Amino acid sequence: MATPHVLLLSLLCTLLVSWGDAACAEVDSDTEAVAGRGFKLGCISCKRRSEVDSTSTVEWFFRPKGEVEFVHIYTYNEYGQNIEDDQFLDRVDWNGSKTSNDIQDASIYLLNVTFNDSGTYRCLFNRRLLYGRYEYDTNVIKLVHLTVVAKATRGTASIVSEVMMYVSIIGLQVWLLIEMIYCYRKIAAAGEEALREAAKNQTQNLPPKC
Ligand SMILES: *[C@@H]1O[C@H](CO)[C@@H](O)[C@H](O)[C@H]1NC(C)=O
Ligand SMILES: *[C@@H]1O[C@H](CO)[C@@H](O)[C@H](O)[C@H]1NC(C)=O
Numbered sequence: 659m660a661t662p663h664v665l666l667l668s669l670l671c672t673l674l675v676s677w678g679d680a681a682c683a684e685v686d687s688d689t690e691a692v693a694g695r696g697f698k699l700g701c702i703s704c705k706r707r708s709e710v711d712s713t714s715t716v717e718w719f720f721r722p723k724g725e726v727e728f729v730h731i732y733t734y735n736e737y738g739q740n741i742e743d744d745q746f747l748d749r750v751d752w753n754g755s756k757t758s759n760d761i762q763d764a765s766i767y768l769l770n771v772t773f774n775d776s777g778t779y780r781c782l783f784n785r786r787l788l789y790g791r792y793e794y795d796t797n798v799i800k801l802v803h804l805t806v807v808a809k810a811t812r813g814t815a816s817i818v819s820e821v822m823m824y825v826s827i828i829g830l831q832v833w834l835l836i837e838m839i840y841c842y843r844k845i846a847a848a849g850e851e852a853l854r855e856a857a858k859n860q861t862q863n864l865p866p867k868c
């Protein structure tokens with residue numbers, strides 16, 4: 659009877675295949691950068707059908723906080739990268755897909771973030787899908803709203819929940835220890851009592867459950 663094995667194997671295969679498809683995940687970018695440090699502006703656009711070949715170019719735009727217009731700051735295409743705006747000169751590095759023109763990850767890395775980098779970033783994929791002799795152009799746009807802070811902040815809620823976690827873990831252990839000591843004493847006392855009773859009455863008492 660090989661049936662269970664076959665079933666298990668096909669289940670495993672299904673899992674592996676779906677896992678392979680999920681290799682590209684559209685994770686949202688972080689949105690809080692620390693002044694003076696580097697920051698990765700994330701932008702991922704997975705292809706709907708991974709088996710179709712495509713070539714992509716990527717452009718990034720920036721709208722400073724309080725402004726209305728986006729300015730073109732960065733291009734990545736088959737010739738490599740180009741920084742288009744003086745504010746970002748020598749401060750941007752490609753952090754996206756490296757091995758092919760079939761870009762799904764268009765993330766860039768900002769060096770030495772300043773407060774002037776606060777604002778909205780727009781990442782634009784120009785993707786050309788190649789179906790044999792046919793070509794089909796698509797665009798994908800993603801936005802990142804970046805806040806620059808002097809120091810990394812943590813939400814109060816996360817601090818409170820971490821403290822509560824430690825308190826409850828320690829509290830539980832102490833309670834467990836007290837309970838164990840109490841129980842041990844009770845059993846020991848009951849045992850002695852039972853022995854004395856047994857010696858007197860010649861009857862056997864079981865120690866009570868704790
Ligand atoms: C992104 O680029 C920066 C600067 O070149 C580098 O330090 C960092 O390791 C890169 N990160 C990834 C995930 O490629
Ligand atoms: C970034 O900061 C480091 C250390 O403060 C400095 O050495 C480097 O020259 C800076 N890079 C740019 C592009 O400003």
Ligand SMILES: *[C@@H]1O[C@H](CO)[C@@H](O)[C@H](O)[C@H]1NC(C)=O
Binds near residue numbers: 772773
């Ligand atoms: C930020 O912008 C202001 C106004 O445009 C400018 O005076 C200042 O030098 C900039 N600061 C940095 C660190 O680029």
